[in-house]
Amino acid sequence: MAAAPGGSAPPAGPGPRLGFSTADSGVGMSGLNPGPAVPMKDHDAIKLFVGQIPRGLDEQDLKPLFEEFGRIYELTVLKDRLTGLHKGCAFLTYCARDSALKAQSALHEQKTLPGMNRPIQVKPAASEGRGEDRKLFVGMLGKQQGEEDVRRLFQPFGHIEECTVLRSPDGTSKGCAFVKFGSQGEAQAAIQSLHGSRTMAGASSSLVVKLADTDRERALRRMQQMAGQLGAFHPAPLPLGACGAYTTAILQHQAALLAAAQGPGLGPVAAVAAQMQHVAAFSLVAAPLLPAAAASSPPGGGPGSLPGLPAPIGVNGFGPLTPQTNGQPGSDSLYNNGLSPYPAAYPSAYAPVSTAFPQQSSALPQQQREGPEGCNLFIYHLPQEFGDAELIQTFLPFGAVVSAKVFVDRATNQSKCFGFVSFDNPTSAQTAIQAMNGFQIGMKRLKVQLKRPKDANRPY
DNA sequence: TTTGATT
Numbered sequence: 293m294a295a296a297p298g299g300s301a302p303p304a305g306p307g308p309r310l311g312f313s314t315a316d317s318g319v320g321m322s323g324l325n326p327g328p329a330v331p332m333k334d335h336d337a338i339k340l341f342v343g344q345i346p347r348g349l350d351e352q353d354l355k356p357l358f359e360e361f362g363r364i365y366e367l368t369v370l371k372d373r374l375t376g377l378h379k380g381c382a383f384l385t386y387c388a389r390d391s392a393l394k395a396q397s398a399l400h401e402q403k404t405l406p407g408m409n410r411p412i413q414v415k416p417a418a419s420e421g422r423g424e425d426r427k428l429f430v431g432m433l434g435k436q437q438g439e440e441d442v443r444r445l446f447q448p449f450g451h452i453e454e455c456t457v458l459r460s461p462d463g464t465s466k467g468c469a470f471v472k473f474g475s476q477g478e479a480q481a482a483i484q485s486l487h488g489s490r491t492m493a494g495a496s497s498s499l500v501v502k503l504a505d506t507d508r509e510r511a512l513r514r515m516q517q518m519a520g521q522l523g524a525f526h527p528a529p530l531p532l533g534a535c536g537a538y539t540t541a542i543l544q545h546q547a548a549l550l551a552a553a554q555g556p557g558l559g560p561v562a563a564v565a566a567q568m569q570h571v572a573a574f575s576l577v578a579a580p581l582l583p584a585a586a587a588s589s590p591p592g593g594g595p596g597s598l599p600g601l602p603a604p605i606g607v608n609g610f611g612p613l614t615p616q617t618n619g620q621p622g623s624d625s626l627y628n629n630g631l632s633p634y635p636a637a638y639p640s641a642y643a644p645v646s647t648a649f650p651q652q653s654s655a656l657p658q659q660q661r662e663g664p665e666g667c668n669l670f671i672y673h674l675p676q677e678f679g680d681a682e683l684i685q686t687f688l689p690f691g692a693v694v695s696a697k698v699f700v701d702r703a704t705n706q707s708k709c710f711g712f713v714s715f716d717n718p719t720s721a722q723t724a725i726q727a728m729n730g731f732q733i734g735m736k737r738l739k740v741q742l743k744r745p746k747d748a749n750r751p752y
Numbered sequence: 753t754t755t756g757a758t759t
Contacts, residue, residue, distance in 0.1 A: 431758060458758060468758040496755095505759050513759080662756075670755050697756055712756050744755055 331387055333365040335477035336450050338392040340384040343413030346405050347378040358384060362391025383417060426479040430469045431500030434492040442469050450478025470504060497702050661695045663714035667721045668743035672710045673736040687713045691720025
């Protein structure tokens, strides 16, 4: 390195950053490579902070000092954004993690550069260390897997600094863990390879591997939980932006349904049948157990009676419901005067509400909450396309729905075809079971039953 | 096809 090319470079005019090419870094084989090879860094490389650098030294001057510990990937002297003045420190990344460790132990606080009165600082940059970028949250572990099993799983990706399985007070695993790697690269590699890659024995879904929440995200989560709790105590419309609108929509919707249900000869089941045809556009067939009224067409002929209509859920309640025009010109105009295609008996308030609803619900992630004992339903054999919104709408006629959740596979985002609905009282729950258990949708029949209490079927 | 999670 006697006559390094950089050594003769004039101090004037070098850019703020020095890209080290192979030829430049003097590996010795540079002459054999026709093109400049882009230096590669290890996935577990560490970015170092270098402090106590004399202002007179730029990248070229510093390079030889650090190169003796290994090949440099990037070396950048920090400069003031406005004035361009040397700030007396730099960031340094070696291609190999090992080089960084060697440089740190050899230089940090070990020697003082000319003109400085404090020793040089060489240590992992702040962004490397206390950032949460190398801590992973691991979900969907088997309940029997302990720290050792988790370590075995993550070991191939790097150095594990910390591994903790989350447990309940009684010591049973919660099926998740934290794994902290030595570097961000290792953590990323583990995410890439492991997330969704397998399903652990006893887990209900494929493995989840992601960055752990940052403090900010954690705070946010708390806030959301608080908001959810508040909502539970104030079921009436809140004077709070979207939340109020959401609740209002539900109440209006319910009122409309009640009105529909109270029509002559129409029970709640009929309302549901009409509603589901309206909202979900699945072809519904009332189960034999249900009153005949349930099987009758909705007023005006809903999508259920128009086979093959590709009605998009919740996009526009009217589109698919508009009576067939059969291509006759002018027939549309029958409905273009602001007149609803529905007979007066069908509440006009209904359609606008159901139209607005899905947007509201998707914008407002509702808190998943259990109702009191006896108020929570487990619903199976849901159509694949059913989402939370459809679930809510299906069970609203029976009472105040506290929460509705369709289970979704974390890896594929596909519905698992079952879900939960919670009411605020047991009577509503029972009514819903009576009306909806066995309800046929397409080829399936809904199974609606009380949710199993947590410690049921447990022999002492 | 069968029970809401997790920082």
